[in-house]
Amino acid sequence: MILYVGGKAQGMEEAVHAEYGENCDRILYPEREIRERILERDFAIISGDGGSELTEEILTKSLSEILSKEKSGRPLVVISNLVGCGVIPVDPKEEQYREIAGRLQVKLAENAAEVYRVTAGIPERIK
Numbered sequence: 001m002i003l004y005v006g007g008k009a010q011g012m013e014e015a016v017h018a019e020y021g022e023n024c025d026r027i028l029y030p031e032r033e034i035r036e037r038i039l040e041r042d043f044a045i046i047s048g049d050g051g052s053e054l055t056e057e058i059l060t061k062s063l064s065e066i067l068s069k070e071k072s073g074r075p076l077v078v079i080s081n082l083v084g085c086g087v088i089p090v091d092p093k094e095e096q097y098r099e100i101a102g103r104l105q106v107k108l109a110e111n112a113a114e115v116y117r118v119t120a121g122i123p124e125r126i127k
Contacts, residue, residue, distance in 0.1 A: 018022070031097075
């Protein structure tokens, strides 16, 4: 797996297309599914045990879904927006989303053969 991360609209998809064309499988923005999973559930957020259990549940499910899509022969490229570099959210569910999305990116980077950060359309290999 190859991971591309960067801020919103920084040119990650274009960088992947320039490097691989159509010769790769892509997973776009897995953090969006995390947001949906949090918003569809009513739970004790962050301060209670329910929040940490849900964090692990969503993180484990998201990571296993992504890793299960890796096939031999074609590279799997995951493109993900960095969510931890902006304004700290006030809403508890938004804070939980940011936490889980950030942890997912750490796990993806650990499992990736290569990691690129894209800024202003310029990919920089960081792993």
